[in-house]
Amino acid sequence: MKGSTGSAMNRVDGLAKVTGAAAYAADFDVPRIAYATMVQSTIARGRIASVQTERAAQAPGVLLVMTHENAPKLPAEGQKAQPPGDRALSLLQDDQVRYNGEPVAVVVAETLEQAKYAASLLKFSWEPAVPALDFESARASAYQPAALTHAPPDVTWGDVPTAMRDAPAQHAATYATPMENHNPMEPHATLAVWNGDELTVHDSTQCVVGARKALARKLGIPVEKVRVISPYVGGGFGCKGSAWSHVLLAAMAARKTHRPVRLALERTQMFGPVGYRPRTRQELALGADSAGNLLAIRHDVVSSTSTFEDWSEPSAVVTRMLYACPNVSTTHRLVKLNLATPTFTRAPGEATGSYALEAAMDELACKLQVDPVELRLRNYAEKEPESGKAWSSKALRECYRAGAERFGWSRRKAATGSLRDGEQLIGLGMATATYPANRQAANALVRIGADGSATVQCATQDIGTGTYTIITQVAADALGLPANRIAVEIGDSQFPEAPISGGSMTAASVTPAVQAAARQARSQLVARAVADSESPLHGLAGDEIDAADGWLLSRADNSRRDAFASVIARSGGSPIEARAQAKPGEEKDQYAMHSFGAVFAEVAVDPALGEVRVRRIVGTYSVGSVLNAKTARSQLIGGVVWGIGMALHEQTLVDPASGRVVNANLAQYHVPVNADIADIDITFVDENDQNFNPLGARGIGEIGITGVAAAIANAVYHATGKRVRDLPITPDKLLGA
């Protein structure tokens, strides 16, 4: 039966969002709510010598001034980080300051304005120490982290030094990417409500289950006593994958004041205490034969972390899987700086690593005078290079072909500076996109009610990606119900457990569980019908019955049918309920699982002024089957837009003296605006990855950003003949002064 899965169904939550009916974390209101503001340090390292709180405490409306002097002591064990999601936080447990912008106090008042005014009356005396802020000088003491999130820090095969030395063609260069902040449209916000010893938290989170565990662990209370609710999330991108300090501080303040407390971060507070993409410095060396066949790759990454928690940007992981090469060496090192702890940022590792690797591949192609697409085809990995495993499914060759055709790549001339449009130099560049296909165990509940409509419950989240919609589509097909008779309830830790909405794995993990639960519910309904002597379907075998449009019907004779509601009504009216779990199995050992894509970019560079504008992007992707053609395309467009920002605009600037983020606002931290985004052409190659999961769908949340920065950087080189090897490619770098 051709169902709704895969179709371009509009978002089922679209109307609620555009009318403002959708309640985000800071929209929840409860009686006696109080408002908190978070106060942050203004030094990067040292201790709080003293803090004068009297004036703030006496200010109008103030309910609590919480500093390290009066904050409740929390169990020490819970304060350690527990990777990947549970972090080392700043919960006012001591007088130490470890970065500029670290939370040092919370003020709670009857109104937000009162809280903010009182906060301005706090007087901190700092005892500063000399902070470590210089990435370059810290590199001397770079160290190997215990592990990356999902991989060892160093992976080597073959004999790279010898192969590199003997390679007829070589390219080696250092590439750099800056610190970047996520900046979802909705800043983090938390409402903490205690009812006796039970805590309910409305939070903007990518993981209600993880936030629940972190709250319980850090507060030292049983996990059963904590409930986290997050029905709508206005973008996450990784920064909402962990419960950061403000979530716990809200809960602590609520317990201390015996009031529900809302703590909503301001935009400036998004630059520090909630993670960021760390700066990277990547040395890349490629050795090849004269035809461009790779003989050796070396990729050495240094990224920065805080002084109190290791978090590595796994940039070289992509180099372990993208090209066939007999000798590969990849390393990751960390430097500790007096900055906040970095975190997952859309395609952590792949976004930064694909920039360096794919820019280097372009440089090698130029050196060898081989077409950049051809160079990639010559090194096409038929199996996963590191493991030797077969791919679950891979259609990258088709992506190159179809993408090149849509873009008109064959008309490109290799010479730089060969295309002009008035004062503008035009450049064309390309790169490969890739991201792993992840999947974890997920659970779902499907209930068919007395009226024949269905409810799906799952403790997953919709972070703006379309989760509500694809669950609806999958459940509709599995149940045989129209989409408008399915209610999807997610974003509540009381629902059946599901993984974090991160790692591009929500669709791949959750929809099989929903499908399985829905099929079980339908089977139960069928069982009731065939056992019921009054049913037109009485006596049929289960597999002789189909379901469509809210009817059970005989496959042999469609006129023999029974409405869902009738079946339930005649069987006593009790709803049908089914729970199911779906999880990856042995296929993980058998196959390597990745999504792929080819990205083509056209840029215009004004050589006199240094301005770069992206004229068009063509992205063609191999992502397995597509569950919703519209939300999938939107996801990829969003990723590409961020890739444009990564290439040309985004960088968090840290003051070299104070360690304070200088451009902690959206006026000076530039993300692309509408005028920066021209034509983005997104297509998918026809694919169905049944080796990966029952729906054949790999995730698509992150692959869109990968490859884009490299494609643009390569296009800028093609336009100008200038290689800018540190992002973003801003006018100052092109003017070279």
Added chain:
Amino acid sequence: MIAFDYARPTTIDSALAAAANTQARFIGGGTNLLDLMKGSVEQPALLIDVNHLDISAVEELPDGGLRIGAGARNSDVANHRLVRERYPLLTRALLAGASPQLRNMATVGGNLMQRTRCDYFVDTGFARCNKRLPGSGCAARDGHNHLHAILGASDQCVAVNPSDMSVALLALAATVNVRGVGGDRRIAMADFHRLPEDHPERDTNLKPGELIVSVDLPSPRFAQNYHYLKVRERASFAFALVAVAVGLDIDESGRVREAGIALGGVAHKPWLARDAATLLTGKSAHDADLDAVAAAALSGAQPLSRNAYKIPMAKNAVVRAIKIAMEA
């Protein structure tokens, strides 16, 4: 934000009387002041709302010039028929600034009073800023100063004026009409904003309590040959790295009779390139040495640690803007 009083006078006299309070600020669109108040950079005890003083009209002057009320919204001025006809340079500059939402609120008077977007000024978490805390030092001089001044800076301050409108008004030789309790004054645009020198806390030469009531534009000369060129990292909604306003009065033989050239993003005030304009006068597209004109415009430029790029960028922008203005 601290608590403040709010007054909504309906006459200029009562607004001026209220402004006797030295802790008062006039508020027009509030697009800059409110942000600064939220960040505690500005802490006025009294806000005097000047949106009800009936000073928003655009009127013709006897010489063909225009008088633009200080309360007129940036959008309304940019799209006013007479402004588009006679001062399209001003329209271009206004539309290059901010976003439609902000332009719908921002007023001409408020735009003239915009404060620098120097990151060290707008964040009270930075201890050193002579503009915010006189005598505290300048963190930008050794910090992230890639957006800062290359002309007219002092040891005290390296901030730049963020306005696009003001750059065009300067090239157009506008005059600012102000009124205080002591009477009316006319201030040439070139004298309205200040260089930082030893008092970077003062952005303009307004006296305490004076109110901008209107801006006069002299009879139009640059309606045919003009260009506003704004260089920025992203295509919209960004302050200028460098901006150039060029207005040319070209005679029948193609020679420049008069030139107005001003730069933005390079100094604590919109920068009038007088010598460059003089060099261009009498020249045509065929014999003008635009590199020399650009060099004159940037004469005396001194880069900071991270903004040397602005000098070639500004020179190239001057050349480009003049070329486009000449070809128009």
